[in-house]
Structures are given as structure tokens and as C-alpha cells.
Amino acid sequence: MLHASAPQAPLAPQAVPHALPHAVSRLRTTRLARSSKPFLARGGPSGERCAGCRLLPSHCLCALRPALPVRAGVCLIMADVEPLKPSNTGWLIADMVADTFAFGWARTEVDPALLALLADPQWQPYLVFPGEFVAAERVVTDTLIASAKGQAGKRPLFVLLDATWPEARKMFRKSPYLDSFPVLSLQSEQLSRYRLRRSQRDTHFCTSEVAALCLELAGEPHAAQTLEAYLDVFTNHYLRAKNQQPVDLEDAAHQRLSGLRWPAAASPL
Numbered sequence: 337m338l339h340a341s342a343p344q345a346p347l348a349p350q351a352v353p354h355a356l357p358h359a360v361s362r363l364r365t366t367r368l369a370r371s372s373k374p375f376l377a378r379g380g381p382s383g384e385r386c387a388g389c390r391l392l393p394s395h396c397l398c399a400l401r402p403a404l405p406v407r408a409g410v411c412l413i414m415a416d417v418e419p420l421k422p423s424n425t426g427w428l429i430a431d432m433v434a435d436t437f438a439f440g441w442a443r444t445e446v447d448p449a450l451l452a453l454l455a456d457p458q459w460q461p462y463l464v465f466p467g468e469f470v471a472a473e474r475v476v477t478d479t480l481i482a483s484a485k486g487q488a489g490k491r492p493l494f495v496l497l498d499a500t501w502p503e504a505r506k507m508f509r510k511s512p513y514l515d516s517f518p519v520l521s522l523q524s525e526q527l528s529r530y531r532l533r534r535s536q537r538d539t540h541f542c543t544s545e546v547a548a549l550c551l552e553l554a555g556e557p558h559a560a561q562t563l564e565a566y567l568d569v570f571t572n573h574y575l576r577a578k579n580q581q582p583v584d585l586e587d588a589a590h591q592r593l594s595g596l597r598w599p600a601a602a603s604p605l
């Protein structure tokens with residue numbers, strides 16, 4: 337059974353931010369309602385959590401959500417358990433990118449709302465996946481995305497498979513409705529440049545890092561940097577909550593985020 341959150345009519349990025357639960361939050365709610373037993377995050381019963389950010393109220397992130405206009409859209413196709421994980425970073429994308437859509441994946445069914453979104457002429461979908469798994473003619477480069485920006489006003493819609501790598505491969509193979517879309521492959525020098533900039537040795541990219549890279553390729557570097565900085569702040573809050581340490585709102589991660597947010601021209605406030 338698929339219980340995806342239906343995409344809403346696109347809101348202008350300047351619309352009152354965060355007035356409604358976003359797509360990942362709605363998908364989580366739907367998924368929780370379907371559970372026959374309560375989902376326990378690692379570490380046991382989670383206690384009181386903020387509904388807006390999934391963190392302990394003492395470590396709430398909600399006041400730090402970036403609000404800036406983003407032209408690109410993100411379509412998250414999520415493995416069954418992903419919306420339930422408190423550490424899922426697709427949530428952070430939905431916090432920031434107004435046009436974020438989220439659907440649960442199932443092998444035998446596809447949500448008609450997902451098909452409608454993919455067919456919507458305002459979007460040019462790009463399936464983000466390693467190019468080595470697809471025919472070369474399907475693989476696009478950042479140059480193509482940049483040039484597509486001017487084509488008939490289409491906005492890029494980055495389709496991300498939010499799952500572990502084995503799950504993502506299965507989703508990729510068993511979702512024929514994605515077969516017709518160009519594949520944006522990030523397995524390239526872009527990744528190593530990104531990795532160098534982020535000074536991280538880990539070769540795993542989380543979903544919001546992939547989205548940040550997509551935003552950069554789509555010509556939205558400020559949004560890309562903001563999403564990266566927001567991920568760092570989220571990680572900071574998440575780990576400090578786990579270790580029962582207070583949040584330091586003046587540390588480097590917070591300062592970087594506040595330095596990026598809401599430049600005068602884009603401020604909705």
C-alpha cells in the first residue's frame with residue numbers, strides 16, 4: 337500500500353513558511369498511522385519530541401529553519417522506514433525547499449500523485465543516481481541542467497531515492513515509471529570537490545547533502561550552502577541531545593547558518 341502525501345499546489349517560496357506540516361512530516365504521520373506497533377527510534381522510547389523537528393524540546397531546531405526562495409523542486413521517494421527515522425535528512429530538505437514532495441515507495445504500486453507530479457510540465461525531472469548503472473545516453477551533466485534552466489521556463493525537479501544503498505538500487509530497478517527520465521549522476525569529480533570542501537572523510541552522502549549538490553548544479557549556490565549549513569546545525573543538535581549536552585547557539589555551525597540566512601533581498605520577514 338502506498339500512502340504518499342499528495343503534492344500540494346506549489347506555494348510561492350515567499351509564502352508563509354512552515355505554516356503547515358511539510359511533505360515528509362505528512363508522510364511520517366501517514367506511515368505512523370499504518371504501523372501496528374509503535375516505531376521505536378534507536379535508543380528506546382523517545383520521550384517527548386518536537387513535532388516540527390523530531391528533536392527533544394530542549395534541542396528544538398524549528399526557530400533555525402532557513403526561509404529562502406528556492407526555484408528547484410525535490411521529489412523524495414522514500415523507502416518504507418525512512419520517514420520514521422529521527423535522523424532522516426529528507427526532512428531537512430522539506431524544511432527549506434518549498435516545493436519538496438515525498439512519497440513512500442512500494443514495489444507493486446505507484447501513487448498516482450507521484451505520476452502526476454512527474455508529468456507536470458512545469459518540472460523537468462532528473463533522477464539522481466550513479467550513472468554507471470544506466471545507459472550512457474540517459475546520463476546528464478551539470479551543463480545540461482544549467483542550459484535547461486532557460487528552456488520553456490521548466491524548473492528542475494530532483495528525484496531522490498531516500499533509502500539505504502541496497503534499497504535504492506532495488507527501487508531504481510523496480511520503478512519503470514522512472515525509466516524515461518534523464519539521470520543526474522553525481523559519481524564524478526563534483527563529489528570529490530564537494531567532499532574536499534566539506535572536509536569529511538566519510539564517503540557516504542546523506543540525502544540532504546545530495547540535494548545540496550543538486551541545488552548547486554541547478555545554479556542555486558546560496559540555497560546549496562544554506563542546506564549544508566542547516567544539516568550541520570541539525571547534526572549538532574541531534575548529537576548534543578543524544579549526549580545530553582546543551583546546544584551552543586554561538587558555535588561555528590550556528591554562526592555559519594545565521595550568516596547565510598535571509599539576505600536582505602530574499603528576506604520574507
Ligand SMILES: [Zn+2]
Binds near residue numbers: 389391396399
Ligand atoms: Zn522543533
